[in-house]
Amino acid sequence: MLRRLRSKSLTYQVVAFISLFILLITVVQISVTHFLMSGVMRANASNTVSLLVNENINRIEGKLSRIQLLARNIRYSVQAGLITGEQFQLMVAAALRENPDISSLCMAYEPSIQNQPRAQVYFVRNTELVVNILNPEEYPYEDWYQIPIMSGEQRWSEPWYDRAGSQTLISSYSIPIISNGRYIGILRLDTQLSKLQQMISTDSRQQIGKMLLLTNNGTFVSSQIDSLVMNYGIFSLAEEYNDEELRKIGQDMIYGRSGVQKLGGKHMFEDYWITYAPLKSNGWSLAVLMSERTIFRDLNLLTLIQGIASAIAFLLLAVILLLRIRHINKPLSALTAAVERVGSGDFDTVIPHSSDFYELQMLTNSFETMRDSLSDYIENLRKTTEEKNRIMTEVLFASTIQRNLIPRNVSTNQFHDCLRIHGILEPAGDIGGDLYDYFAIDDNTFCFAIADVVGKGIVAAMTMTMVSTHIRAKGASFQTPQELAADLNNFLCSNNIESNFVTIILGFIDLKSGRLSYTNAGHVPLFIRKANNQYQKLAETHSTALGVFPNLKIGGSSLQLDPTDEIILVTDGITESMSSSENFFGIERLEETIAKLQNPNPETTAKAILSAARKFSNPDKQYDDITILVIEFSHPKH
Amino acid sequence: MFIRFRFSFFKAERIGIRAILLLLLTGFVSLSCYSCSSKDTESTDGHRHYYNSRSRRDYRVVRFLPQWTHQTQFAGFYVALEKGIYERFGLDVIIQNGGPNAPVIPALSTGSTDFSTLFLLTAMRHNRDGKFLVNLGQISQKSSLMLAAKRERGIESIEDLNYKKIGLWHSEFRDLTNIFLQRNKLEVQVIPIDYSINLFLKGPIDAMNVMSYNELHRIYQAGIDYEELFLVRMSEQGLDIPEDGIYCTEEFFLKNKELSRDFAEATMEGWLYAINHEEEALEIVLDIMRRDHIPANRPHQRWMLQEMRDIVLAKPGVVGKLQKDSFDQAQALLLENGQLTTPIEYKRFVPNAP
Incomplete structure (x- = not known):
C-alpha cells in the first residue's frame, strides 16, 4: 500500500502536473487563436456576402433594366403611332427572338376602348410566333393589368402562372400606354421566373451561404430549401416559428431596406446571419443566409486539427514522461527497499549502486553513511542502556535497603506501651537524603532521630545510611544525645568523602520519667504539642550541621514530657515546600497547622501536616524529600 | 397570390x-x-x-x-x-x-x-x-366577411370609407358588402377585383373585401400588421348572414x-x-x-x-x-x-x- 502510494505520488504527480500544465497552455493558446480568428473570419464573411449580394443584384438588375428599356422603346413606338398592325407583329417577333430573357409580350387595351382585339399575348413556340387572344372577362382584373393601369406606374408583378402564353411561372413588367392623357392600355413584357432563379442558384452552389430571392409580398421565389419556394414567405415562416424579429426583417425587406442581422428563432435559419438588399427595379429583395457554422467551418476544422494534434503530442509526452520516470524510479525503488530493510534494523543490508544519475548516487552514498552512523549509534545506545539498567537496578536495590532501614509504622503503642509513633518519608527521587529512625537503647531509654543530608542522590543516600547505621550502632554507648551527635560529627568528618553535611535532631526519652533530652544540629525547630491544643516551638539549635567541622562542641536541652504530649519533627522538605507563586510553606504555616489539630494522634498529625504542605505547594515543585516524625508520649513507663 | x-x-x-x-x-x-x-x-x-x-x-x-x-x-x-x-x-x-x-x-x-x-x-x-x-x-x-382598410389612408371609422376606392370581388361573394354599403349610404368607388390581395398591398385601392379566415391573414402574411388595418366585420353590422x-x-x-x-x-x-x-x-x-x-x-x-x-x-x-x-x-x-x-x-x- 505504502509502495503503491509512493509510486503513484512520484510518477503520477509529475506526469499529471506537467500534462495538466501543458494542456492548460494548449487550451488557452487554441482558444485565443480561435477567438481572434473568428473575428477576422466574420468580417471576411460579411464582406464576401455583401459583395455576393451586390454582384447578384447587379446581374439581376441588368437583366430587368434591359427588359424595362425595351418596353419603353416599344411603348414609344406604339404611342407615337410609328408602327401599327403587321409592323407591330414583326417588331414583337424580332424582339422575342433577339431577347431570350423575354418569354412573352402582351398588349392589352382597356375594355372600353373600341380596339379589336382588345388584348393579345405573343410568344415564340418552336421558332413560330404564336398569338393568343385574352379573355376580356378576366384580364382587366389580373394584377399585371389592374395595378399599373390604376396607379399609372410601370410595375413588375408578383410571379404568376401564364396559361395563355408561355405556360410557366413568370414575372411581368407592365407599362401603361398613354393616349390623350389617358391610360388606354398596358404593354407587358414577361420573363420566366426560372431564369431569375437560375441566376441565383448558380451562385448558391458556392459554399458561402443560402441565397434567397423574396418578392414584394415576402414570398420566397428562390431558395435552396425547395419546400419554401412559392409555398412560404418570410412572414409565414416568422409566424410558424413565432419569430417577431424575423417578421421585422421581412418588413425591412419589402420596404426596400438593406441590412445585416443575426437570426434567433427556432427555425431552420437559427443562428444564421442574414444580409439583404433590395432590387431597385421590382422592389424584390435578395438575401444571403450564412450559418455561423459555415462562417467558422474552416476555423473549426483548423481548431479541431490543432486540438487532435495537441492531444496526440500530449499523449506521447505523457508516455515518454511515464517511461522516463519509471526508469529513474527503478533504482529508487531498489534503494527504497534497501532503506526499508535498514529501517527495520538490518544494518548489514547492501545499498544498491544501480543508477547512473548523480543525484541518486549521492543519495545512495548518503544512505550508506547514514546506515553506518545509525549502526554505530544504536550499538552505543544499546551499551549505555544496558549500563543504565544495571545502575538503575542497583539504585532500586539501594532504595529498598534504605527504606528497610526506616522503622515501619504500627498503629499500636510501642516501647512498653509508652509511645505511639508515626513517620512519613517521601523521597523526591528514587532514593533520598532524609532519614528518621527510632529504637530503644535500653529497657528505659528511647532514641529517635530525624536528619536531612544536604545534597541528593546516591551520595546523600549513602551518607544517610552511614548516619542511620552509626546512630543504631553507637546509640547505646552514650548517655546523652549531644554526646552521640558529637561522635556522629566526628565520624562524618572523617568518613564523609563528599563533605556532605547533615542537619539532625537527636533525642532520648526516659520512658519512666518522661524526660526528653535532645540536641538540634542545624535542623528545623521541633514542636511539642500539648494536650490542651497548645504547643511549644523549640527553635534553639545546639550546633551547626554535622560533618563539617570536626570535634564540634555540641550542646543539648531537656524538658519534661507530659502524658499525651506529641513531639513533632519535620525536615525542611515541609517548611520549604514551594507554592505556585514561589512562596515557602514556612514555619508559621506549620505552626498554624499544628494549632488547628483536632483530637490528634501521631498518624493524623503527620498526615495533617503532609496534607497542609501538599495543599499549599505545587506538586510539580517537590524537589526535596519530605520527612515527618511524630511521637506521642502516652504515659510514663510503669 | x-x-x-x-x-x-x-x-x-x-x-x-x-x-x-x-x-x-x-x-x-x-x-x-x-x-x-x-x-x-x-x-x-x-x-x-x-x-x-x-x-x-x-x-x-x-x-x-x-x-x-x-x-x-x-x-x-x-x-x-x-x-x-x-x-x-x-x-x-x-x-x-x-x-x-x-x-x-x-x-x-x-x-x-x-x-x-x-x-x-x-x-x-x-x-x-x-x-x-x-x-x-x-x-x-356566422358571417366571416369583413372590410379591411388601410389606416394610413386616413380610414379610422366607417364614415371614413366615403369616397375611397374599395376593392370588391367581381364574383358573387360581394353581395353582403354591397348591402352594407347601401345601408350605410357610403359613396365609394367600387373597384371590381379578382382574388388577389396585391391591388390592396401595392396601393391602388384603400380597402377591400376579406374573409376573416383567408384574405385577412394573407394580408398579415404579406407583412402588414393587424394594427395597420381598420376592420369592419359584417357580423357586427347587423349583417350576420x-x-x-x-x-x-x-x-x-x-x-x-x-x-x-x-x-x-x-x-x-x-x-x-x-x-x-x-x-x-x-x-x-x-x-x-x-x-x-x-x-x-x-x-x-x-x-x-x-x-x-x-x-x-x-x-x-x-x-x-x-x-x-x-x-x-x-x-x-x-x-x-x-x-x-x-x-x-x-x-x-x-x-x-x-
Missing part, C-alpha cells in the same frame, strides 16, 4: 370536357381500385381525386365539389373521408378540385357534381332562376333523400372531428394540398381552421343546421335589395329541417 397562378392553369378548360374526363376517370378508378393501394390517383387532366380504396360496388358513389381549392375551409370533408366516416355511412366520396375555374352552380346544374358548398346568399339568390338548390347542412353559423352550407339540386335530393342526409350528417361529423383534432386535421389537409401541388402554408391553414372552428360553433347548441331565423334574415335582405322577387319556402329550401 399563391392560389391564383395555380388556378389560372385550368381556366381555359370547358366544363363539359371536365365532366367527361371525370366520368371516364370514375370508371377507370372503379375498375382499377382492387389493384390500387394508394388513396388517390392522377387523372390524365392532372386532377387528383380522393376516393376510398376499399370502395365496393354497393357503396354509394357521390361527388363533392368544394367552392374553392383544397384548404381547411373544407376540413370537415377531407377528415370525414380520411377518417373513414363517409365509409361508415356507406358512401364512396370523390372530392373534386374546386377553384375559380370550377364554378359550383354550373357544376351542380349540369350534374358534373352531386354536392357542393355555397354561401347562403349565393344559393338563395340563385334560386330565382332555373334549377332549385336545397340546403342539406349549414357549416357556417352565415356562409358555407352543403347544397345539391332539388332534383338530386328528391331522387337521393337518404344519401343526401347521410352525406350532410357524415360531413358534420367530420367537421366535429376536425375541430377536436386540430393538428391531425391540419396534417390531412396539408397532405392533400401538397399532393395537389397547391401552395401549402401551414400557419395560414392553421389560422383558417381555427377561424372555421369559431364559425362552425358560433351559435350555442346549433351545429350543422340552417336555422329559420338566419334563413329569414337572408331572405329579407335579398327581397329588400331586389335580388329575390318571390319568397322561398323554408321547408323547401331546407328539406331536412325538423
Whole structure:
C-alpha cells in the first residue's frame, strides 16, 4: 500500500502536473487563436456576402433594366403611332427572338376602348410566333393589368402562372400606354421566373451561404430549401416559428431596406446571419443566409486539427514522461527497499549502486553513511542502556535497603506501651537524603532521630545510611544525645568523602520519667504539642550541621514530657515546600497547622501536616524529600 | 397570390370536357381500385381525386365539389373521408378540385357534381332562376366577411370609407358588402377585383373585401400588421348572414333523400372531428394540398381552421343546421335589395329541417 502510494505520488504527480500544465497552455493558446480568428473570419464573411449580394443584384438588375428599356422603346413606338398592325407583329417577333430573357409580350387595351382585339399575348413556340387572344372577362382584373393601369406606374408583378402564353411561372413588367392623357392600355413584357432563379442558384452552389430571392409580398421565389419556394414567405415562416424579429426583417425587406442581422428563432435559419438588399427595379429583395457554422467551418476544422494534434503530442509526452520516470524510479525503488530493510534494523543490508544519475548516487552514498552512523549509534545506545539498567537496578536495590532501614509504622503503642509513633518519608527521587529512625537503647531509654543530608542522590543516600547505621550502632554507648551527635560529627568528618553535611535532631526519652533530652544540629525547630491544643516551638539549635567541622562542641536541652504530649519533627522538605507563586510553606504555616489539630494522634498529625504542605505547594515543585516524625508520649513507663 | 397562378392553369378548360374526363376517370378508378393501394390517383387532366380504396360496388358513389381549392375551409370533408366516416355511412366520396375555374352552380346544374358548398346568399339568390338548390347542412353559423382598410389612408371609422376606392370581388361573394354599403349610404368607388390581395398591398385601392379566415391573414402574411388595418366585420353590422352550407339540386335530393342526409350528417361529423383534432386535421389537409401541388402554408391553414372552428360553433347548441331565423334574415335582405322577387319556402329550401 505504502509502495503503491509512493509510486503513484512520484510518477503520477509529475506526469499529471506537467500534462495538466501543458494542456492548460494548449487550451488557452487554441482558444485565443480561435477567438481572434473568428473575428477576422466574420468580417471576411460579411464582406464576401455583401459583395455576393451586390454582384447578384447587379446581374439581376441588368437583366430587368434591359427588359424595362425595351418596353419603353416599344411603348414609344406604339404611342407615337410609328408602327401599327403587321409592323407591330414583326417588331414583337424580332424582339422575342433577339431577347431570350423575354418569354412573352402582351398588349392589352382597356375594355372600353373600341380596339379589336382588345388584348393579345405573343410568344415564340418552336421558332413560330404564336398569338393568343385574352379573355376580356378576366384580364382587366389580373394584377399585371389592374395595378399599373390604376396607379399609372410601370410595375413588375408578383410571379404568376401564364396559361395563355408561355405556360410557366413568370414575372411581368407592365407599362401603361398613354393616349390623350389617358391610360388606354398596358404593354407587358414577361420573363420566366426560372431564369431569375437560375441566376441565383448558380451562385448558391458556392459554399458561402443560402441565397434567397423574396418578392414584394415576402414570398420566397428562390431558395435552396425547395419546400419554401412559392409555398412560404418570410412572414409565414416568422409566424410558424413565432419569430417577431424575423417578421421585422421581412418588413425591412419589402420596404426596400438593406441590412445585416443575426437570426434567433427556432427555425431552420437559427443562428444564421442574414444580409439583404433590395432590387431597385421590382422592389424584390435578395438575401444571403450564412450559418455561423459555415462562417467558422474552416476555423473549426483548423481548431479541431490543432486540438487532435495537441492531444496526440500530449499523449506521447505523457508516455515518454511515464517511461522516463519509471526508469529513474527503478533504482529508487531498489534503494527504497534497501532503506526499508535498514529501517527495520538490518544494518548489514547492501545499498544498491544501480543508477547512473548523480543525484541518486549521492543519495545512495548518503544512505550508506547514514546506515553506518545509525549502526554505530544504536550499538552505543544499546551499551549505555544496558549500563543504565544495571545502575538503575542497583539504585532500586539501594532504595529498598534504605527504606528497610526506616522503622515501619504500627498503629499500636510501642516501647512498653509508652509511645505511639508515626513517620512519613517521601523521597523526591528514587532514593533520598532524609532519614528518621527510632529504637530503644535500653529497657528505659528511647532514641529517635530525624536528619536531612544536604545534597541528593546516591551520595546523600549513602551518607544517610552511614548516619542511620552509626546512630543504631553507637546509640547505646552514650548517655546523652549531644554526646552521640558529637561522635556522629566526628565520624562524618572523617568518613564523609563528599563533605556532605547533615542537619539532625537527636533525642532520648526516659520512658519512666518522661524526660526528653535532645540536641538540634542545624535542623528545623521541633514542636511539642500539648494536650490542651497548645504547643511549644523549640527553635534553639545546639550546633551547626554535622560533618563539617570536626570535634564540634555540641550542646543539648531537656524538658519534661507530659502524658499525651506529641513531639513533632519535620525536615525542611515541609517548611520549604514551594507554592505556585514561589512562596515557602514556612514555619508559621506549620505552626498554624499544628494549632488547628483536632483530637490528634501521631498518624493524623503527620498526615495533617503532609496534607497542609501538599495543599499549599505545587506538586510539580517537590524537589526535596519530605520527612515527618511524630511521637506521642502516652504515659510514663510503669 | 399563391392560389391564383395555380388556378389560372385550368381556366381555359370547358366544363363539359371536365365532366367527361371525370366520368371516364370514375370508371377507370372503379375498375382499377382492387389493384390500387394508394388513396388517390392522377387523372390524365392532372386532377387528383380522393376516393376510398376499399370502395365496393354497393357503396354509394357521390361527388363533392368544394367552392374553392383544397384548404381547411373544407376540413370537415377531407377528415370525414380520411377518417373513414363517409365509409361508415356507406358512401364512396370523390372530392373534386374546386377553384375559380370550377364554378359550383354550373357544376351542380349540369350534374358534373352531386354536392357542393355555397354561401347562403349565393344559393338563395340563385334560386330565382332555373334549377332549385336545397340546403342539406349549414357549416357556417356566422358571417366571416369583413372590410379591411388601410389606416394610413386616413380610414379610422366607417364614415371614413366615403369616397375611397374599395376593392370588391367581381364574383358573387360581394353581395353582403354591397348591402352594407347601401345601408350605410357610403359613396365609394367600387373597384371590381379578382382574388388577389396585391391591388390592396401595392396601393391602388384603400380597402377591400376579406374573409376573416383567408384574405385577412394573407394580408398579415404579406407583412402588414393587424394594427395597420381598420376592420369592419359584417357580423357586427347587423349583417350576420352565415356562409358555407352543403347544397345539391332539388332534383338530386328528391331522387337521393337518404344519401343526401347521410352525406350532410357524415360531413358534420367530420367537421366535429376536425375541430377536436386540430393538428391531425391540419396534417390531412396539408397532405392533400401538397399532393395537389397547391401552395401549402401551414400557419395560414392553421389560422383558417381555427377561424372555421369559431364559425362552425358560433351559435350555442346549433351545429350543422340552417336555422329559420338566419334563413329569414337572408331572405329579407335579398327581397329588400331586389335580388329575390318571390319568397322561398323554408321547408323547401331546407328539406331536412325538423
